[in-house]
Amino acid sequence: MSKFIKEFTKGLWKDLPPFRLVLGLCPTLAVTKTADNGLGMGLAVIFVLTLSNFMVSLVRTSIPAKVRIACFIVIAASLVVAVELLMQAYAYPLYTQLGIFVPLIVVNCIILGRAEAFASKNPIHLAVADGLGMGIGFTLSLTFLGALRELLGSGTLFGAQITAEWFKPFGFMVEAPGAFVGLGLVLGGMNYFTNWQRRKQGKAAIDGPTHDCKTCGMCQGLGGK
């Protein structure tokens, strides 16, 4: 049980997907114009990630190593199509808002990355815990960034006007440049916090997270090397 909790909570802070592992940048930047959209995208990712982790873990022993990536892609893509259909049926405005980024969940590094790096090596209950934790962490991050950009960029939060009359929103924040700069500053802020903690514990400060192809966990997997 304690292991279950450990795998669940790591996605909430220690390995927070977009801010710590720097995974899934495209949706993080694209759909965080408003807090609503960030939350909606996050929920879709929780659904896909948890179920894909569950299924990958379920079939992990019966899949030949050579075709495992292909199987993971089929599983993830099927779940994404399911999300597309359900979202059109029950949340059509959200579906049109997120647009092309709904089908693109399938190439979100988090999904295949977790399938390859975690779910294919661990029993079902841990895989589900990992998926749920990572998914919720992703959702919270997206909602946070969305709220930040919405607040500064249009002066609202979840669509409700909350800023004072004199506040003139920076249109910059809801456009593409604001997405990049906003995410960069949030990452920098998190690092500053980590380094502040480390200094208190007497450890040396570290550089910010770096993002390279290893983060996706797909380098070896896809190339078959």
Place this chain on the structure above:
Amino acid sequence: MREILKMVCILSLICGLSGLTLSFLKEVTTERIEEQKLVFVQGPALAQVFDKADNDPVKDRKKFTLPSGEDVVVFPAMEQGKLTGVAIETFGRGYGGDLGIMVGLDLVNDKLAGIGTTTLKETPGIGSKVAKHGFTAQFKGHALDGLALTSTGGDIEAVSGASVSSGAAMEAIGKALTIYESLKDQFATTWPSS
């Protein structure tokens, strides 16, 4: 060899299972998705055309078959249980693809009730102005004849710099009128007054 066979088997098994599940899910959701599309795409255009209607035109819609064999969906507008107008969605070939227009017809006065756009891919700021009030307002209460751009002898002012988009809107309205003429007699029996 046996390994390859196993790989192929497992891959096709997974693909088959996912295909089966998805086609089932598709069956279940198709109807709802169509309904949702109507509410969120055609709904706002309908509300713009019939601002006084007290029914839900999307819910009361009916399918008709044209003499040419094509099916067309007609949206009725009612006021206090009495049918006052119908709307038909038609398409014209615009600059950026099909331009969808919801054409509303006033049955009481035999006039146009107004138009609203449904699908719009015209150039932002130029062709997209066909969705703006300045262009659409010209159709509110317009008689059914003489519907043409000023350049072809009518009295509708085209959006300046966007003759293709304006032409597409006129094309769509023309189609809607043809449909209206051929179905006119069936409306009263389809939605009887209550």
Place this chain on the structure above:
Amino acid sequence: MEYFLLIIAAIFVNNIVLAQYLGNCPFIGTSKETSVAIGMGGAVVFVATLATAITWAIQKFLLAPYDLGYLQTIVFILVIAALVQFVEMFLKKVIPPLFESLGIFLALITTNCAILGIAIIVQREEFGFVKSVVYAVASGIGFGLALLLLSGIREKLDTVRIPQSLRGTPIALIMAGLMSLAFFAFKGMI
């Protein structure tokens, strides 16, 4: 003229990375060195063009006639994954020098959302075949251009003192933001 506008729009005005938010993982991940950026840019142009051409044909002749549009995502991603494997094998056998320079990037391309993104965008915009392929080439070039510019900036950044917390990805993102702001100026062009 129509194609000229399409190309300019895809490279500058609606740059695939800086305005449409696609392909950000490799954009940040492979922009540390100029040589790597050139390789990745080339690989993206190559695969995006092939993938768009093939998926366009599949949509037109397989998915649309049999009313299977809802399977678009799953079919496209499988086609792209298979295509990348195939291109890798083909280049290794037939054009080894090209494989030497593009090989390692090909492995990363399946999960590059720019590729799948371009394939889906041309479907949603209902482009014809030639227009789709031209759009794919131009978008790929736009991706390569943005990547090359960012890698140039980041190479310079290596020699500068930056606040420690911002080193690595955070400063790269902020630089990308400034580039995006610069590209924003192209909006008025068309």
